Amino acid sequence: AAMPVSAIADTSGKKIALSNNYAGNSWRQAMLTSWNKVTGEAVKSGVVAAADAFTTAENQATEQAAQIQNMILQGYDAIVLNAASPTALNGAVKEACDAGITVVSFDGIVTEPCAWRIAVDFKEMGRSQVEYLSKKLPQGGNLLEIRGLAGVFVDDEISAGIHEGVKQFPQFKIVGSVHGDWAQDVAQKAVAGILPSLPEIAGVVTQGGDGYGAAQAIAAAKRPMPVIVMGNREDELKWWKEQKDASGYETMSVSIAPGVSTLAFWVAQQILDGKEVKKDLVVPFLRIDQANLEENLANTQAGGVANVEYTQEDAIKVIEAAK
Amino acid sequence: MPRGAVGPRGEFSWSKPTSMTGDKPKAIVEVADAKVSFGAVKALDGVTLAIRPGECVGLVGHNGAGKSTIVSVINGGLTPHQGSISADGDILAHYGINAARERGVRCVFQELSLCPNLTVVENTRILHRHLGGFGWRKRAKEVIERSLDAVFPGHGIASDRSVGELSIAERQMVEIAMAFSDAGVAPRLVILDEPTSSLDASLAEQMLTYVRHFVAAGGSVILISHILNEILSTASRIVVMKDGRIVADRPAADWTDQSLVEAMGSVVKGEAHRRATRDLAAAPVVIEQGGRGMPFRAKRGEIVGLAGLAGHGQTRMLMKLHAAKTSDWLPRRDLAVTFVAGDRRLNGVFELWSILKNLSIGSLGDLAKRGVVNAAAEAERGADWKRRIDIRTQDLANRILSLSGGNQQKVLFARALSTRAPVVLMDDPMRGVDVGTKQEVYEIVRQQAAGGRTFVWYSTEMEEVCLCDRVYVFREGAIVAELAGGAVTEENILAASFRGAEA
Amino acid sequence: MRLTISADAIRLAIPALSLTMLLAAVFWLQPRAMSYVGLNLLFNLAVPIALATIAQMLIMAVNDLDLSMGTFVSFVACVTATFLRDAPMIGALILAGVVMVYAVLGVVIHLRNLPSIVVSLGMSFVWAGLAVLLLPAPGGQAPDWVRALMTMKPPFAPMAIVVSVAIAAAAHLLVMRSSLGVLIRGVGGNERSVERAGWSVLAARAAAYGLAGFFAVLAGIALVGLTTSADANIALRYTLLSIAGVILGGGEFIGGRVSPVGAVIGALTLTLAGSFLSFLRISPDWQIGAQGAILIIVLALRLLLNRVEKREKGR
Amino acid sequence: MRMLDRVSRSPWIWSWLAAFVVWFATIMVTGGASTLDLSQAALTFAAFSIIVGIGQMFVITLGPGNVDLSVPSTMTLAGTVALKLMDVDNAMIVPGLVVAVLIGIGVGMLNYALIKALRIPPIIATLSVSFIVQSAAIWTNRGLRIKPPSFLADFTTANSFGLPNVAIIALIISIFAWFLLEKTVYGRWISAIGQSTPAAKMAGIPVDGTRFVTYVFCAVLASLAGYLLACFSGGAALNMGSEYLLMSIAVVVLGGTAVAGGDSNVPGIWGASLFMFLVVSMLNTYGLGAGIRLIMTGLIIISVIMLAGGRQPGAR
Ligand SMILES: Nc1ncnc2c1ncn2[C@@H]1O[C@H](COP(=O)(O)OP(=O)(O)OP(=O)(O)O)[C@@H](O)[C@H]1O
Ligand SMILES: Nc1ncnc2c1ncn2[C@@H]1O[C@H](COP(=O)(O)OP(=O)(O)OP(=O)(O)O)[C@@H](O)[C@H]1O
Ligand SMILES: [Mg+2]
């Protein structure tokens, strides 16, 4: 669409930095890969002068705060941020804003008012899982909840959504809850430990990155396989496909697309370009269903995560939609 | 008199005047019928001992006789299971470290007990609980320096150095000076448990001189030593302990070297026989080492002494010899050298282990097949050495720390001698070893040397140095003289040690 | 006349030199850092780390190790961002209470002769659990006075520098100059001799732990002052950072050899090393590895300076 | 009677007792119906902690300050590289294993090289190495989860004689480790070094060689555990080792090995590993929230160490 206010300023001299707090799983790796791919082209074609990615060694807010402070010193014009904590970086973000830097947070967003937020409705993501199950299993049943890392914002949000969903569909009951830390092996271990003491499970609600581990543990215990909500990882989708082919297994898969980093990049570019952008933007989560499983599986790199990368036009659409 | 002051030699001021009237002044500390046992071991079996002002009590006995234990009782560190303690005539129900210190009881322990990470001044602060308050550093510095100057004139120890940087002898000096220092509570009874073990002759003499002055001025001292000359020349009364009991208690004048040794139950020591001079000219050199000063060289079957004042590079030479012949990376089937530690706690014993494991660790190569230890062979060798050097224990499976210091030292000897290494390095290994044991070890060394083993022997005791075929004298980290055969005499060695200083 | 440098001075000179060199490198890479604001940005997050390092150092001074430092500071941060703001009295009471808990831990560890590593490992779970209970999701807000304190702009030198110097000076007075400090280090050096001099080693250990708890509480408060809010995982890395800081500053694991000034310098060095790396613009793949490399380089520097110093001494 | 006395004084008994109590409390929830399943799950997951724990124990035995913090990243690197190399091909199982072990050897050598060359405390040296190794893992496969060869996937998740295969492997490694420690010259050497390095040196023990071998051994066990864990959980992940950092240390010290070195304990590692798994299961089973669960875990660890009585007399 032709934008009436486009190109007030030229962003070809602007420098954008990505501040990332963690690189230790496939989602983050896909996120960084998408960033490199999209921003690399943008730099080459002269849209921006630089788009450097920085990752902290440990997944720690304090380390990331230091990283942001360094970016201020390095003179970046915008910082795109996947935050270790929604609040603990506020001090550093405020300093960046005060220095005239545009801060755009995504996925792990920050609450500091001066920053932009590209958020996924994590609560809805949790609730929609139960809603799906209610259609699939109208008679209801027992649920096992696998949570993420305790004390982290995303974990709390998704879990709250799931509990909301259970309130909405009271035929379901959560009989067990474990922390899988968004890792297959941790989830596998935690599920294997609680499983022996659980009654029959109808469904497993998850947060992403933990569905395959749960399936492994349940299979090892030789229990009937419940409906496990998956999290878009390739191994999960592959397992789902195998089950589907073998026994017509049905489920759904939902997660935030790692390529959202590229959306954040374009949003930052638009803001630098002088565009009026609302502080809170929403991206839909990426959902895979029985019907489009094969298609998504084919598009997903072996061992990776189902992904969508965004273009400048996508960004403009998202910005327009928020107005 | 200002707080904590001690006049020059002699003018000690007591915080509490004692009744000096009558022939027998009240005892500073009196232990009556004390019994202490550790499990089945009766460390003290009814000991009665009183220390009066103005006397120096020499305490002798074989290793494990109970000397250190009675010291702990008097010092308040150990409560006897039976018996009473009285001080200045009052029987005390609650006697402990602080009660003892309040009464001026001080102790220099057998092992060094300063904090190596603190400076001399800070250590003084630790020792004197009441030295606190603003400006304590200055006061502590005065206290310790005054005492060091008094006990070891010309000591050259800066009080702001940390103890870890001092040599063993200097640490020992600090510790002794600390015990005699006065910061409010004057020392009245100072217990010295083998204080001269790391001091050379001249420092030991300085200390003994000071002890005599201290006693003459009315102070009391308990002196424990395995060097009988020190006891005989310094003590006014000598107490002999044996197996947790006092077996003799007489004025020093009534004792001779001979009678003391007899009372302790050891074999009468003959004149330390010098070895017949052997002709080693044809023997091959087995170990050598260059460096500043004269080169070091030792031949097969030779006993080479390292002499000189304590802390002048002898131990470093031993370490160098050891390092040159061992590898830190690869195990060696045929050991070239083996080492007997003098500082047991630092580089001798393995505290968690049994006596047997401590003994066999040096020769595991011989006791193992393809890396697996042959337990039967190990036990057999252990039993053999237990018999040969008489390690006093019921069971070699007991922990090494259940042995007395002297017996631990014997285990270290056995560890070294049971290897096949042709060269044995000995780092003043007789520290705290009793007379009887020493004689046994001398005999073993003699036999093994005759069998072709080479010994490099650092010792602070002249008598031991004189047992050597050849002696290198050290001064400031270098060899300054070599004495052989008949020239190995106390006079020559002393002359060489001091000549280096003038050069 | 031979110049004798005391071991303590050398213990300090080495970390100070490595900090200077690193700072020079940072200035060279990023001249903008050479300003009032720049220095503050470089160092302000080092303030809580320095406090935590001092706390760890006090524990290391008595030959123990605290593996719960990170979770404890996180917990304190959570208390600060909630109770200390909303109900200052209760907040202060809680913080005083946890300092007491630290002292009690010292007592228990001493009385039962427990390995501090295991006890603090257990406590790290306890603190983490309490923090999660307090703040199940990140949030809370820094009390205004804390925020004001951490963002003040003193004349001449930025807050980060002023506060670091003040921490170093206070810790130096406490640990190196006072009688209590001597006693605590004495316990690390030779527990038995302290006991034989009639002191209560138990009390000394309790004091060391209590003081450590106090400094760790300050670390948590300072951290919230910088971040404005807290979460249960906010300071987990402080455990390893504080240990590394003490070591970089010339401290040792056993023997009571510690240096408070060195510890603060160590904390500053670690913080600066991170900045140095991001100014270098390494590929994201290797950014984590570079953190390891920089630790190695800084320590290698320490070795080099040690060598030089030894040669000096040998002459 | 003497037997009972001896057992009650052996340091490993407490971790076993704690594991048993927690196990019992968990199966009681289902009236005993979950006994078999729970036991098998516990053995399966404890096996990985046991393998890394044994390596860590050897290192900790070397004396104060010795600890290997590179265990998690070594697991990750070995797992990711081996799985990438095997690429779901059963014929590549052995080369994959060889590469994993080689990675372990490499990391161990790097660890000791740094400790020795820079004379830095192992805790810092291995931490630095772990960052580098973690970077290498990121660089080699960028977090992709590649599936293990089918034979390995089946083998690691199957049981033999009612015991999980991974537990059998852990048992074999444990027996080997016990033999090394108790019966061989090498075992004596590491214990001696742990008690007093100067004394060990003067007793003619090749101190550097022994420590070097021990660090390599620890890293090899970590890489082996990484290889098995990656196969077991259906693919290697970049964060798969992270929980084994504290775990490997916790099982060693809870198992009764002296933190100050010189004294190690293989059976204790089993008790402690089972305990660490079961305590989480128990608290999950009772439906406690994360906060309470963490607090309980901590308090239980402290209680166990209090009961066990802590440091040996004579140890520093
Ligand atoms: N803490 C202890 N535990 C067990 N036994 C002990 C302990 N302390 C002393 N003993 C025993 O008490 C006896 C006497 O020991 P003590 O230290 O008094 O001997 P000693 O006369 O000082 O010997 P040495 O001349 O070797 O120093 C020893 O045989 C020893 O076995
Ligand atoms: N930690 C300990 N555990 C058990 N026994 C001990 C311990 N420390 C000392 N002992 C006992 O104390 C006795 C004396 O030990 P110590 O080392 O004080 O002897 P010593 O008087 O110095 O003898 P030596 O003249 O042989 O050195 C020993 O016989 C030993 O049994
Ligand atoms: Mg004694």
Ligand SMILES: [Mg+2]
């Ligand atoms: Mg002795």
